[in-house]
Amino acid sequence: MTEWLLEVRGLKKYYPLSTGLHIGGHREFVKAVDGVSFNVREGEVLSLVGESGCGKTTTGKVVVGLYEPSEGNIFFRGEDASPLAGRVPRRERQMVFQDPTAALNPRKTIFDSLNRPFRAQLKRDASNEEMHQLMEDVGLVPPEYFLHKYPHELSGGQKQRVVVAQAIALKPSFVVADEPVSSLDLSIRGQILNLLKDLQRKFNLSILFITHDLAVARHVSDRVAIMYLGKIVELADSEEFFTNVMHPYAQALLGAALKADPKANRMTEYKPLVGDVPSPINPPSGCRFRARCPAAGVKCNKGELEPELVEFRPGHYVACHICA
Amino acid sequence: MHPYLEAVKHTWRLYKRNKVSVAGLILIIFFVAVGIFGPLIAPYNVFETSTDALSPPSMKHLMGTDDIGRDTFSGVMHGASISLMVGVISAFIALIVGILLGAVSGYYGGKVDEALMRIADFFVVIPTTLLLIVIAAIFGPKLLMTAFIIGVLSFRITARVVRAEFLSWKEREFVESARLSGMSEWRIMLMEVLPNIMPLVIASATLQVAASMVFEASISFLGLGDPEFQSLGYMLYRSQLIYIRAWWTAAFPGLMLFLGALGINVAGEGLNEALNPRLRGR
Amino acid sequence: MAVEELLAARGLRIYYHTMTGVVKAVDGVDLKIHRGETVGLLGESGCGKSTLGLSILRLLPSPPAKITGEVLLEGVNLATLSPDEMRKVRGRQVTMIFQDPATYLNPVLKIKDQMAEMLGPQISGKDTNVEIGRSLDMVGLRRSVMASYPHQLSGGMKQRVLIAMAIMSNPLLMIADEPTTALDVTIQAQILNLLEEIIRKTGISVLLVTHDWVVVSKIAQKVYVMYAGKMVEHGETRSVYERPLHPYTNGLMNCVLDVNRKIARVPSIEGYPPNLANPPSGCRFHPRCKMAIDKCRTEEPPWIEAENGRFVACWRVT
Numbered sequence: 001m002t003e004w005l006l007e008v009r010g011l012k013k014y015y016p017l018s019t020g021l022h023i024g025g026h027r028e029f030v031k032a033v034d035g036v037s038f039n040v041r042e043g044e045v046l047s048l049v050g051e052s053g054c055g056k057t058t059t060g061k062v063v064v065g066l067y068e069p070s071e072g073n074i075f076f077r078g079e080d081a082s083p084l085a086g087r088v089p090r091r092e093r094q095m096v097f098q099d100p101t102a103a104l105n106p107r108k109t110i111f112d113s114l115n116r117p118f119r120a121q122l123k124r125d126a127s128n129e130e131m132h133q134l135m136e137d138v139g140l141v142p143p144e145y146f147l148h149k150y151p152h153e154l155s156g157g158q159k160q161r162v163v164v165a166q167a168i169a170l171k172p173s174f175v176v177a178d179e180p181v182s183s184l185d186l187s188i189r190g191q192i193l194n195l196l197k198d199l200q201r202k203f204n205l206s207i208l209f210i211t212h213d214l215a216v217a218r219h220v221s222d223r224v225a226i227m228y229l230g231k232i233v234e235l236a237d238s239e240e241f242f243t244n245v246m247h248p249y250a251q252a253l254l255g256a257a258l259k260a261d262p263k264a265n266r267m268t269e270y271k272p273l274v275g276d277v278p279s280p281i282n283p284p285s286g287c288r289f290r291a292r293c294p295a296a297g298v299k300c301n302k303g304e305l306e307p308e309l310v311e312f313r314p315g316h317y318v319a320c321h322i323c324a
Numbered sequence: 325m326h327p328y329l330e331a332v333k334h335t336w337r338l339y340k341r342n343k344v345s346v347a348g349l350i351l352i353i354f355f356v357a358v359g360i361f362g363p364l365i366a367p368y369n370v371f372e373t374s375t376d377a378l379s380p381p382s383m384k385h386l387m388g389t390d391d392i393g394r395d396t397f398s399g400v401m402h403g404a405s406i407s408l409m410v411g412v413i414s415a416f417i418a419l420i421v422g423i424l425l426g427a428v429s430g431y432y433g434g435k436v437d438e439a440l441m442r443i444a445d446f447f448v449v450i451p452t453t454l455l456l457i458v459i460a461a462i463f464g465p466k467l468l469m470t471a472f473i474i475g476v477l478s479f480r481i482t483a484r485v486v487r488a489e490f491l492s493w494k495e496r497e498f499v500e501s502a503r504l505s506g507m508s509e510w511r512i513m514l515m516e517v518l519p520n521i522m523p524l525v526i527a528s529a530t531l532q533v534a535a536s537m538v539f540e541a542s543i544s545f546l547g548l549g550d551p552e553f554q555s556l557g558y559m560l561y562r563s564q565l566i567y568i569r570a571w572w573t574a575a576f577p578g579l580m581l582f583l584g585a586l587g588i589n590v591a592g593e594g595l596n597e598a599l600n601p602r603l604r605g606r
Numbered sequence: 607m608a609v610e611e612l613l614a615a616r617g618l619r620i621y622y623h624t625m626t627g628v629v630k631a632v633d634g635v636d637l638k639i640h641r642g643e644t645v646g647l648l649g650e651s652g653c654g655k656s657t658l659g660l661s662i663l664r665l666l667p668s669p670p671a672k673i674t675g676e677v678l679l680e681g682v683n684l685a686t687l688s689p690d691e692m693r694k695v696r697g698r699q700v701t702m703i704f705q706d707p708a709t710y711l712n713p714v715l716k717i718k719d720q721m722a723e724m725l726g727p728q729i730s731g732k733d734t735n736v737e738i739g740r741s742l743d744m745v746g747l748r749r750s751v752m753a754s755y756p757h758q759l760s761g762g763m764k765q766r767v768l769i770a771m772a773i774m775s776n777p778l779l780m781i782a783d784e785p786t787t788a789l790d791v792t793i794q795a796q797i798l799n800l801l802e803e804i805i806r807k808t809g810i811s812v813l814l815v816t817h818d819w820v821v822v823s824k825i826a827q828k829v830y831v832m833y834a835g836k837m838v839e840h841g842e843t844r845s846v847y848e849r850p851l852h853p854y855t856n857g858l859m860n861c862v863l864d865v866n867r868k869i870a871r872v873p874s875i876e877g878y879p880p881n882l883a884n885p886p887s888g889c890r891f892h893p894r895c896k897m898a899i900d901k902c903r904t905e906e907p908p909w910i911e912a913e914n915g916r917f918v919a920c921w922r923v924t
Binding site: 194 | 863874
């Protein structure tokens, strides 16, 4: 058997720019994910970090089985994991969503929402013990108090706990956490992050943790992958990444992470990246990052080859001509 | 408390603020009361003729009589319930067809959506009144047939509302979450999304009742109403020949119809307004 | 050393009279901004900071909002101004920029037309274009942006346009409500640097409303911390960072993660923010406060100057 729980090879997800009936004409695509490969072990937390438009959320949704990939392969425990193939049971791969208010049906009680996976997949209701245990696992106690409530009666942090409960209800092996704390208040984030870490340890979950916040990534990950415009530009063990970050974009992300100490903020002369995050509709040829890269050279230019992920140090991959 | 009850309470508070809408609601209640109890309190049989033809409103005949001595008051009481019945039946049909088509169109989107919307557009182009005339001319005037056809031809408005709602609700994360729970698309549409859409749809259906009532009245007025049932529109039709000499034969049925349609329209608009801002605030 | 007071709010209360009860969004708040200062107004969602910011420019719909207390701009109580007079203040002496620039730009008008609208009828024709060009230069945008429509610009560029519009009339005070929250991290850094530069060049005073401590620590000299509609702490940013007096401030700053240092348990504050229609008795923070004593549950702590320039509302400090 393979050592990897999840294997992703050359994943692409393109969206056509307009839908509906078309007669001829040139189709443009949004290349949300444009050739992404990575693996995840059992019990490992891999963070997928990037800014808006980099494709991290789309990657997560394809990998969890919500969308079909346009190209590429996904293997789960060695089996073809595409939704159409239907070889991976639904319960194995689940997702924690970003906005708890949007992720819960406003007209269903907490009990109904949590019961859903039981009815849909096990064809029965959740037993009292199962429901109580689930609520305790996510820290919503006493269970009787919460089970008959509606989402609008709960706070943001409580709702997010319900969303986590929905994900782990049937004991999945793999969870995609899509910016799970980004819409929560700062003082509540730690509660949810610690909850996820505890659940990960308790159930030996593998987690693909999607975030734009490197500080959060540092506190939860075993390994880190940085995405830019649909591709992974750097991938390494967490501590290795933060000590020896190599790709210019990853360096920029790290540099942009401000400090809490006002003195520190004044002293560090951080030169922000120029330019804006480009659109995934027509990514630049050559290296996608060249337009904003402070270290770009001739090899990175338009018309040249795109850099591939190369292992520069043990377990530390970078896609950059300059680093070579 | 259940969201439905909360929502109803909240909507009622918003609704109350608009005095005009509340007036409309009172009119509806009045009209429905007449529609339900009217036939019971009508002193005379609607078809009963008498020798008191064309007599003005009096103690014996509160709203006067028509050319063959039939009591206008009884006619109005009865006619209100007929008009209401037509309105409700056709609105109900429009609702069912509209929900089905709107749901499929909005939920599946893409080519299915485009195709269905083209079909719906085609239905708009059909002149409803003309079609009703033709059908009545061929098959003879039949109330239920009329109600049915109005319903089928009016689905577009409901469908449009339903489609828009589905389009917006289906993108919300809890639908994706439902998929991840293992629910089939149909069940998601029916059990997760539809309950969230019903309030607005009901508001739209309410407006449809008034529209259908007026449609039926127009047909009857042109002479294609069902004489077996004597709707308010039919009474107006009969009054065409005699209203110069007997204003009451046109005024009372007309007034009743007007109040009913007005009340429903005003109340329905108010309901739409009360529901919309709440739903739009996401 | 007495720098002139530009804006002073005293006893400001903003209550919303809703169908379900009275929501005390801001409940007795004092705030001062001096000339040339950048002051941060820090708090989490629902604490009332945005409400406070909007109320200065009377941008809150009232009813249902009911505002009591004073807001003095250069000594003039804004509450006493007529709508016309207030309109003259808005957009000229006091301007505002918001979190999501897209919703504040008219999608069917070109940028230059929208900026011209802000300049008003006094300037016209060639002078307008000169002014607009000058403002665009100040925010680092090319003049060609003038002829663009909002959808043709990126998020960062749109925010720059909003900033340009906000400084065009040489206002005394700019209120920035979460100006970088919706932006990507790398763009956020650009915009903050831009704000710093503009503040330096124009000497404008800024009220920075945000939930993000690191943004405050980057550009604000002083900070006010709000919780559940009340002010809980105030002081120079450095001083508050090095020695937070209020348990909430302390707890909140602990929650700020440092990318350079990993800690095992991510800090948080237990419990959840209160319902402002029915806030806790006494000190509003007491249900979540590890240092709460009996007095905290029954009596509201007063807002007092604990040390020179440091204000706090906490029984354990006083």
